[in-house]
Amino acid sequence: MAERIRLGLPRALLYYWFAPLWEAFFGVLGVRPIVSPETNKALLGLGLKAALDDVCLPVKLFLGHAAYLSAQCDVLMVPHLISLENRAFTCPKFMGLPDLVRQALPGARTMTARVDIRGGATWEMSAREAAAALGFRGGSFLKAWRAARAAQAEYGEALRSGTALGLPPGTETGPNLAVLGHPYCLYDRFINMDLLNRLAAAGCRVITPEMLPASAIEEGLAYLPKSLFWSFGRRQLGAAYHLLGAGRCDGIVHATAFACGPEALVGELAEKAAARWRVPMLRLHLDEHTGEAGFLTRLEAFLDMIGRWRR
Amino acid sequence: MKVTFPHMGTAHLVFTTLLADLGLEPVVPPPTSQRTLALGVKYAPEFACFPLKVNLGNYLEAFAAGAEAILMVGGVGPCRLGYYAEVEREILRGLGHDFEMIVLEPPKHGWGELRRALRRVLPRASLARIGRAVAFAYAKLAAIDAIERLVNRIRPRERNRGETTRIWRECQKILAPAATIQGLRAAENRCRELLAQIPVSPDPPPLRVALGGEIYMVLEPAVNFELERVLGESGAEVKREIYLSAWVRDQLLRSFVSRRWFERVRALARPYLANFVGGHGLESVAQAVDAAVNRLDGMIQVAPFTCMPEIIAQSVLPTVSRSLDLPVMTLVLDEHAGEAGVLTRVEAFLDLLARRRKGVPISEPVLLGR
Numbered sequence: 170m171a172e173r174i175r176l177g178l179p180r181a182l183l184y185y186w187f188a189p190l191w192e193a194f195f196g197v198l199g200v201r202p203i204v205s206p207e208t209n210k211a212l213l214g215l216g217l218k219a220a221l222d223d224v225c226l227p228v229k230l231f232l233g234h235a236a237y238l239s240a241q242c243d244v245l246m247v248p249h250l251i252s253l254e255n256r257a258f259t260c261p262k263f264m265g266l267p268d269l270v271r272q273a274l275p276g277a278r279t280m281t282a283r284v285d286i287r288g289g290a291t292w293e294m295s296a297r298e299a300a301a302a303l304g305f306r307g308g309s310f311l312k313a314w315r316a317a318r319a320a321q322a323e324y325g326e327a328l329r330s331g332t333a334l335g336l337p338p339g340t341e342t343g344p345n346l347a348v349l350g351h352p353y354c355l356y357d358r359f360i361n362m363d364l365l366n367r368l369a370a371a372g373c374r375v376i377t378p379e380m381l382p383a384s385a386i387e388e389g390l391a392y393l394p395k396s397l398f399w400s401f402g403r404r405q406l407g408a409a410y411h412l413l414g415a416g417r418c419d420g421i422v423h424a425t426a427f428a429c430g431p432e433a434l435v436g437e438l439a440e441k442a443a444a445r446w447r448v449p450m451l452r453l454h455l456d457e458h459t460g461e462a463g464f465l466t467r468l469e470a471f472l473d474m475i476g477r478w479r480r
Numbered sequence: 481m482k483v484t485f486p487h488m489g490t491a492h493l494v495f496t497t498l499l500a501d502l503g504l505e506p507v508v509p510p511p512t513s514q515r516t517l518a519l520g521v522k523y524a525p526e527f528a529c530f531p532l533k534v535n536l537g538n539y540l541e542a543f544a545a546g547a548e549a550i551l552m553v554g555g556v557g558p559c560r561l562g563y564y565a566e567v568e569r570e571i572l573r574g575l576g577h578d579f580e581m582i583v584l585e586p587p588k589h590g591w592g593e594l595r596r597a598l599r600r601v602l603p604r605a606s607l608a609r610i611g612r613a614v615a616f617a618y619a620k621l622a623a624i625d626a627i628e629r630l631v632n633r634i635r636p637r638e639r640n641r642g643e644t645t646r647i648w649r650e651c652q653k654i655l656a657p658a659a660t661i662q663g664l665r666a667a668e669n670r671c672r673e674l675l676a677q678i679p680v681s682p683d684p685p686p687l688r689v690a691l692g693g694e695i696y697m698v699l700e701p702a703v704n705f706e707l708e709r710v711l712g713e714s715g716a717e718v719k720r721e722i723y724l725s726a727w728v729r730d731q732l733l734r735s736f737v738s739r740r741w742f743e744r745v746r747a748l749a750r751p752y753l754a755n756f757v758g759g760h761g762l763e764s765v766a767q768a769v770d771a772a773v774n775r776l777d778g779m780i781q782v783a784p785f786t787c788m789p790e791i792i793a794q795s796v797l798p799t800v801s802r803s804l805d806l807p808v809m810t811l812v813l814d815e816h817a818g819e820a821g822v823l824t825r826v827e828a829f830l831d832l833l834a835r836r837r838k839g840v841p842i843s844e845p846v847l848l849g850r
Contacts, residue, residue, distance in 0.1 A: 221794060223786070224791055224795065251755070258557050261757040261792055264756065264792075265753060265755055265795075269796075395554070398557035399558065428785070430787075430788045433526070
C-alpha cells in the first residue's frame with residue numbers, strides 16, 4: 170500500500186470541469202492531491218518560458234502550473250483527454266498534451282490519465298489505470314470511483330444552477346448575457362480579468378454553456394447542417410443557437426484565447442447567427458498581452474450598447 | 481452545372497478532367513495571386529487558418545468567372561479542414577452568392593454521405609461511370625506527382641539554372657489535356673523524355689533537404705514563395721513526403737498499404753510525439769526522424785499560422801533536432817509573411833547546412849535555426 174503520494178493537479182485547462190472528479194477520486198484512494206494556486210503572474214511567466222510562442226495561452230498556463238507543481242509533488246498528473254464523446258474531439262493541443270509536457274519539463278515525473286470516448290477508452294478505464302499506476306489495487310478503486318462520480322454529479326448541478334461560480338444573481342431588469350467560451354477561458358479569473366464577476370456586478374444575468382441542460386444544447390445543435398467535431402465548440406454553438414432561438418439573450422460575449430483554432434470558426438458561425446437574430450455580440454481575445462484598460466473599455470461600451478438597444 | 485474548386489498545386493489539372501468526365505463544366509479559378517489573398521483575407525475570420533482564406537479568394541474569383549457550384553472535401557477533425565466547407569458556405573451565402581456546395585466527406589463513417597452528395601449533382605450518372613472517372617483522376621494525379629518527384633531530383637543538378645522549372649511548366653501543359661489512359665501514358669513518357677534531356681552535373685546535389693509540414697502550405701507554391709523551386713535552384717534536392725496522390729490514397733481509399741504506412745509513421749514519431757494530433761502533425765515529426773536517420777542535411781517545416789497539429793509538431797521538433805543532430809527550421813506563413821524575409825531565412829538556413837557539410841562546428845542556438 171503506497172503511503173500518501175503527493176499528486177500534482179494543475180489548475181488549468183479541464184481542471185475547471187473535472188476538479189471534483191479528480192480531487193475526490195485521488196483523495197479517497199489515499200493519494201494527496203496538490204492543486205496549484207489560482208493563476209497569477211508568476212505562473213504565467215513560467216508558462217511563457219516553457220512553451221512555444223504559437224501555443225495558445227490556456228496551454229501555456231497549463232505548462233506554467235505544471236512547472237510550478239513539479240517541484241512540489243511526487244508525481245504530476247497530466248490529463249490526456251482526447252475525446253469526451255462520440256464523433257467529437259477536444260482539440261489537438263489536448264491530444265498532444267503529454268508530449269508537450271515531456272518536451273517542456275524533461276525531468277518531471279508524470280502520470281497520464283487517458284480518456285478517448287471516440288476510441289473506446291472510457292473514464293472508468295482511465296481511472297482504473299490511474300489507480301494501478303499509483304500502486305492501488307482492487308477494492309479501493311471502486312470506492313474512490315463512486316465517490317468521484319458523486320462529487321462530479323454534484324458539481325455539474327452546481328454549475329448548471331450557477332451557484333458554483335458564486336456570481337451575484339444580476340438585477341431583475343438587467344440584460345441576459347450569453348457568455349460563451351471554453352471553460353478555462355470563462356472560469357480562470359486571471360486570464361479573463363474576472364469577466365464574469367464584472368458582468369454580474371454591472372447587473373447582467375450571465376448564462377454560460379455549463380448553465381444549460383444537455384437537451385438545450387442538443388436542440389441548438391440541430392441547426393447545424395453538419396455535426397461539429399469539437400466538444401467545446403458544440404457547447405458554444407448549441408448554447409448560442411438555443412438562446413437566440415428562444416429569445417433568451419440580449420447580447421453575446423464570446424471570450425476566446427488569441428489564435429484559438431476551433432474558436433476562429435465557431436466564433437464566425439456564432440457571429441453570423443447573432444447577426445441573423447439581430448443580437449449584439451462582442452468578441453474578446455485573451456492573451457498574455459491583454460491590457461486591462463482596453464478590455465474594460467470594450468466591455469463598458471458593449472454594455473452601453475446593449476442598454477441603448479433594449480431601450 | 482459550372483463547378484469550381486480550390487487551387488492546391490497541380491490539383492486543378494486533375495479536378496478539371498474529373499469534372500469534365502462526370503459531365504460537369506469545370507471553372508478553374510484564376511491562379512492564386514495577391515488579389516486572391518486580398519479577397520480571401522477580407523472576408524475570412526482573422527484567425528482562420530490561411531488555406532481557408534485562400535480558398536475563399538479562389539471561390540470569389542471563380543464566381544466572377546461564372547461558377548455556380550463548389551467542389552470541396554470534408555473531414556472528421558480535429559483539424560479544421562473538416563469544417564471549412566461549412567464556414568465557407570456561410571460566408572459566401574452571407575455575401576449574397578447563390579451556389580451549391582458539394583462536399584466530399586471521407587467514408588470513415590460510411591459511404592452514405594458521399595453517395596448523397598454525388599447524387600445531388602449527378603442524378604443520372606451511374607456508379608460505374610463515377611468510379612471510372614475517379615479512378616482515372618487518381619491515375620492522372622499519380623502520374624503528375626511522379627513527374628514532379630523527378631523534377632525535384634533533377635533540379636538541384638541542372639547546369640542551366642531555371643531550365644528544369646521551365647521544362648516542368650511544359651510538362652504540366654502536356655499532361656493537362658490527357659483524358660484517356662493511353663493519352664496519359666504517352667504524355668508521361670513525353671515528359672520523362674524532356675526531363676532526361678536536361679543537361680545535369682554528374683555530381684550528387686550539394687545538399688538534401690526534407691520539406692514537410694501542413695499539406696496545403698507544402699503543395700501550393702503561390703503561398704509558400706515557390707519554396708521548392710528556390711531550394712532546388714539553390715542546389716538542394718528537396719525530399720518531400722507529402723503528395724496529393726498519396727493523401728487521396730490514404731484519406732479516401734484507406735488501402736492496406738496506407739494503414740501499414742501509417743503504422744510506420746507512428747513508430748518513427750513515437751519517442752517524440754506519441755499521439756495522433758490531427759492534420760499532418762505526426763507525419764511532420766516522423767519525417768524529421770526519417771530525414772535524420774537517412775542523413776539528410778536538414779528539414780524545413782512549413783505551416784500556416786495557428787495550425788494546431790503543426791504547432792504540436794513544432795513544439796517537439798527541437799528535441800528531435802537535438803537528439804538526432806538534424807537542423808530543423810519552421811516557417812510559419814500567412815498573409816502577413818513577406819517574401820524577402822522568408823527567402824533570407826531560407827538562404828541563411830542553407831548556408832548553415834552547407835557549412836555543416838564542410839565540418840565547421842556550429843553552436844547550438846544557431847543549429848536549431850530559430
